[in-house]
Amino acid sequence: MSHHNLEITVHECAAGQCKQRPDENNLGFGQYFTNHMFTMRWNIDKGWYDARIEPYGPFSLTPATLVFHYGQAIFEGMKAYRGTDESIYFFRPKDNFARMTRSAERICMPALQEELALEGLRTLVSLDREWVPRAAGATLYIRPVMIAVEPNVGLRAATDYLFFIIACPVGAYYPEGFRPTKIYVEDKYVRAVPGGVGEAKTAANYAASVLAQKEAKDKGFSEVLWLDGVERRNIEEVGTSNFFLVIDDELITPPLQGSILPGITRDSVLQLARSWGGKVSERLVSIDEVMAAAENGRLQECFGTGTAAVISPIGELTYKGRTVQINKGEAGPMSCRLYDELQAIQFGRQDDPFGWRVIV
Numbered sequence: 426m427s428h429h430n431l432e433i434t435v436h437e438c439a440a441g442q443c444k445q446r447p448d449e450n451n452l453g454f455g456q457y458f459t460n461h462m463f464t465m466r467w468n469i470d471k472g473w474y475d476a477r478i479e480p481y482g483p484f485s486l487t488p489a490t491l492v493f494h495y496g497q498a499i500f501e502g503m504k505a506y507r508g509t510d511e512s513i514y515f516f517r518p519k520d521n522f523a524r525m526t527r528s529a530e531r532i533c534m535p536a537l538q539e540e541l542a543l544e545g546l547r548t549l550v551s552l553d554r555e556w557v558p559r560a561a562g563a564t565l566y567i568r569p570v571m572i573a574v575e576p577n578v579g580l581r582a583a584t585d586y587l588f589f590i591i592a593c594p595v596g597a598y599y600p601e602g603f604r605p606t607k608i609y610v611e612d613k614y615v616r617a618v619p620g621g622v623g624e625a626k627t628a629a630n631y632a633a634s635v636l637a638q639k640e641a642k643d644k645g646f647s648e649v650l651w652l653d654g655v656e657r658r659n660i661e662e663v664g665t666s667n668f669f670l671v672i673d674d675e676l677i678t679p680p681l682q683g684s685i686l687p688g689i690t691r692d693s694v695l696q697l698a699r700s701w702g703g704k705v706s707e708r709l710v711s712i713d714e715v716m717a718a719a720e721n722g723r724l725q726e727c728f729g730t731g732t733a734a735v736i737s738p739i740g741e742l743t744y745k746g747r748t749v750q751i752n753k754g755e756a757g758p759m760s761c762r763l764y765d766e767l768q769a770i771q772f773g774r775q776d777d778p779f780g781w782r783v784i785v
């Protein structure tokens with residue numbers, strides 16, 4: 426990773442321009458944004474330029490802007506956590522920017538200058554640090570994005586890109602404790618195929634998943650469980666989270682073979698569980714194996730992992746009209762232990778043996 430020589434210009438919002446912070450006990454997810462944003466631009470001749478912090482506000486883009494037509498957009502999701510001693514932490518932020526560079530390369534966008542992106546993030550969160558909530562379990566959700574902004578409707582890699590970071594305070598994901606979800610095993614639509622963009626965090630993957638999610642919601646489910654795009658047999662992900670299960674005390678997650686998003690929470694769960702010494706496997710797992718294990722009492726837990734919820738326990742799976750309950754619909758011991766331990770590391774309540782925390 427090369428060092429950058431770009432200065433970040435800071436334009437703070439004028440006193441009258443600043444917004445009031447919302448009530449911390451009623452944040453929900455993704456509705457309120459802090460006072461500032463970080464932006465920088467890339468041009469094919471100049472490289473990255475014009476890195477700046479400025480008041481949060483709209484962009485002006487012509488209707489011909491490439492991203493509006495062909496979806497050249499990638500993003501990241503990460504959080505800042507306030508510890509009880511008022512320190513503010515990021516969790517593995519370099520991994521987010523490294524992943525963003527991998528996503529960028531997959532759709533012909535420029536690699537990030539990762540040190541510069543991290544410095545932009547630090548500057549933004551330091552400036553808006555009062556927006557990192559103090560309410561239990563609440564965090565500052567951070568959204569880095571890159572889009573193609575060349576005004577041209579001819580499809581190709583663009584000559585100009587915009588990178589920005591915005592931040593929003595969000596409430597605790599489980600204000601009343603875990604509520605295991607009912608999941609619909611999707612056997613009609615697929616999320617990704619080998620050779621596609623499933624392992625990149627592109628906006629396109631999300632656009633393509635909305636219909637399946639809506640149909641599942643209409644049937645009373647929280648999310649869909651995605652099967653592989655070729656045979657609709659092996660499990661891939663659950664909604665926008667990675668998928669884990671426990672069968673006969675073995676913690677299992679599907680391997681990263683190109684169509685699964687390499688989650689940072691997924692990797693953290695694997696490292697933590699391996700450090701505890703149990704059996705942990707990254708292997709293919711078919712929906713038939715899962716349904717059979719559930720029916721003969723060997724399926725102990727299922728859960729999703731991701732930055733927003735950390736761990737989301739699954740209480741029920743429905744596949745081709747058959748429904749199985751998991752752990753009597755309750756969160757299991759592995760889910761609870763992983764959740765507690767990860768949150769304790771993220772909020773600075775316990776040692777960080779893996780070196781995941783970065784102080785702002």
Ligand SMILES: *Cc1c(COP(=O)(O)O)cnc(C)c1O
Pocket residue numbers: 502626662664665666667686687688689690691730731732733
């Ligand atoms: C972002 C994302 C995840 C979770 O990744 P984390 O780094 O753990 O937040 C999982 N699946 C998909 C499809 C995602 O976009």
